[in-house]
Amino acid sequence: MTTTASEIVDMPQIAAQWTRIRARLQAEVGEVEYRTWLRQMTLAGMEGDEVTVNLPTRFLRDWVSTRYGDRLRALWQSENIDVRRVEISVGQAPVPAPLSASPAAAPITRVEVVRPASPAPAPPQQTLSTTPAPTPAPANGWNDERIEPKSDLAAPLDPRFTFEGFVVGKPNEFAYACARRVAERPSSPGFNPLFLYGGVGLGKTHLMHAIAWELTDRTTAPVSVAYMSAEKFMYRFIAAIRSQSTMEFKENLRSVDVLMIDDLQFLIGKDNTQEEFFHTFNYLVEQGKQIVVSADKSPSDLNGLEHRLRTRLGCGMVADLHSTTYELRISILEAKAARAGVDVPFKVLEFLAHKITSNVRELEGALNRLVAHANLFGRPVTLETTHEVLHDILKAHDRRVTIEEIQKKVAEHYSIRLTDMSSARRARAVARPRQVAMYLAKQLTSRSLPEIGRKFGNRNHTTVMHAVSRVTELMDRDGTFAEDVELLRRLLES
Numbered sequence: 001m002t003t004t005a006s007e008i009v010d011m012p013q014i015a016a017q018w019t020r021i022r023a024r025l026q027a028e029v030g031e032v033e034y035r036t037w038l039r040q041m042t043l044a045g046m047e048g049d050e051v052t053v054n055l056p057t058r059f060l061r062d063w064v065s066t067r068y069g070d071r072l073r074a075l076w077q078s079e080n081i082d083v084r085r086v087e088i089s090v091g092q093a094p095v096p097a098p099l100s101a102s103p104a105a106a107p108i109t110r111v112e113v114v115r116p117a118s119p120a121p122a123p124p125q126q127t128l129s130t131t132p133a134p135t136p137a138p139a140n141g142w143n144d145e146r147i148e149p150k151s152d153l154a155a156p157l158d159p160r161f162t163f164e165g166f167v168v169g170k171p172n173e174f175a176y177a178c179a180r181r182v183a184e185r186p187s188s189p190g191f192n193p194l195f196l197y198g199g200v201g202l203g204k205t206h207l208m209h210a211i212a213w214e215l216t217d218r219t220t221a222p223v224s225v226a227y228m229s230a231e232k233f234m235y236r237f238i239a240a241i242r243s244q245s246t247m248e249f250k251e252n253l254r255s256v257d258v259l260m261i262d263d264l265q266f267l268i269g270k271d272n273t274q275e276e277f278f279h280t281f282n283y284l285v286e287q288g289k290q291i292v293v294s295a296d297k298s299p300s301d302l303n304g305l306e307h308r309l310r311t312r313l314g315c316g317m318v319a320d321l322h323s324t325t326y327e328l329r330i331s332i333l334e335a336k337a338a339r340a341g342v343d344v345p346f347k348v349l350e351f352l353a354h355k356i357t358s359n360v361r362e363l364e365g366a367l368n369r370l371v372a373h374a375n376l377f378g379r380p381v382t383l384e385t386t387h388e389v390l391h392d393i394l395k396a397h398d399r400r401v402t403i404e405e406i407q408k409k410v411a412e413h414y415s416i417r418l419t420d421m422s423s424a425r426r427a428r429a430v431a432r433p434r435q436v437a438m439y440l441a442k443q444l445t446s447r448s449l450p451e452i453g454r455k456f457g458n459r460n461h462t463t464v465m466h467a468v469s470r471v472t473e474l475m476d477r478d479g480t481f482a483e484d485v486e487l488l489r490r491l492l493e494s
């Protein structure tokens, strides 16, 4: 059966699956990256076991195909067991059926449109299949091809994820050193298994790929490495059960020298897969093979993972990747900008490192967007273009200020004691700064008046209301005072 773009509206199930896939992608890659590269994806249709996804330009198609092709396929497979292939092509968004008869209804801003909106389902002209492996497609010169897996088991390795491409700083130096050590001498006592953990986007996958690259690339005694996400592990396992080839699956897995499983937390609640992994794990360790695992938490915190598995995972080396520091973020940005070959002023790097503190993926996503913008329009990167191009991201990253921070800053500024923020003292020298702090709490946080009152020595919400109007009034009348408050606000927001 063939489903065309215009019929998607009649396929609520597929449309719902697509919606979920997009949501998951968005959660995985982060807001910045999603907006930049993935938001314009549209579902074009499903034919047999193949789903076609459209993007409006070749540039986007190449980019998405090389970077997210595998992920898209895995997500589709997890949603819909019938899907085996995902085509990513250049084409326009499906136009809802009632409009599709009129060519004038087609959006005119699209750069390239190769697939007619409707009604005849023409084969997509420019497609890159993500199966068996994405075709190398240099997108913008610094995101190059993915390498075909060496064994059928392994997922492709990202060519950018090498040790050389990893910027080392205080928060990640221990994890980096452990990864290096395993890459040099796999299966050393004390380092098996290697368990890497940390929050999203801090470099776990990067380090795992780096180990795999190092091991598969070395000229003397190359070893076989299987790297895959826990999710992929599970799908492989389920597929093997379905096709009654679990023996083959097990043998394949057990024949590798190094097994790497990324994002192990995915196996929480998947008891059968956990069990299978546990046996494979034990078998390989007994054979003196190296295991590398990553997760978002330490083994002891992975509640929901079988106790015996957690115990075994914690037996080797456990290394965590801490949140980045400002210094590390600057170094990473410098390295990535240099690699992109685009001149990014230091001021812009400082600005980004201050603003985007959540994780490296987001930081990289913001820089990628700046670089892509500079390349596309041939404009140099400046603080102004940065504000312009990253407007939406920066807004989302505006720092959430806490009432405690406000109280502290304001108390410092007016040289009063922090305890006076909640004391009963009414002297003007204390009461006025307290009012300013309440005013700023109202302006900069989403707390309600009663909540703010509670934080200021259990004061009534009418006291807060009064403070807000009093400060507003004073700011109107007294320029110096207004400047003072504005300065405090800027300090707190930066």
Ligand code: ADP
Residues within 6 Å of the ligand: 160, 161, 165, 166, 167, 168, 172, 198, 199, 200, 201, 202, 203, 204, 205, 206, 207, 332, 360, 361, 364
């Ligand atoms: P995780 O697997 O921990 O969620 P990734 O390894 O996928 O994170 O890292 C997210 C992105 O940030 C990748 O593009 C990676 O290259 C980059 N990255 C993270 N840490 C570093 C670092 N220390 N140096 C260079 N790039 C980094």
Ligand code: MG
Residues within 6 Å of the ligand: 204, 205, 206, 262, 263
């Ligand atoms: Mg990862």
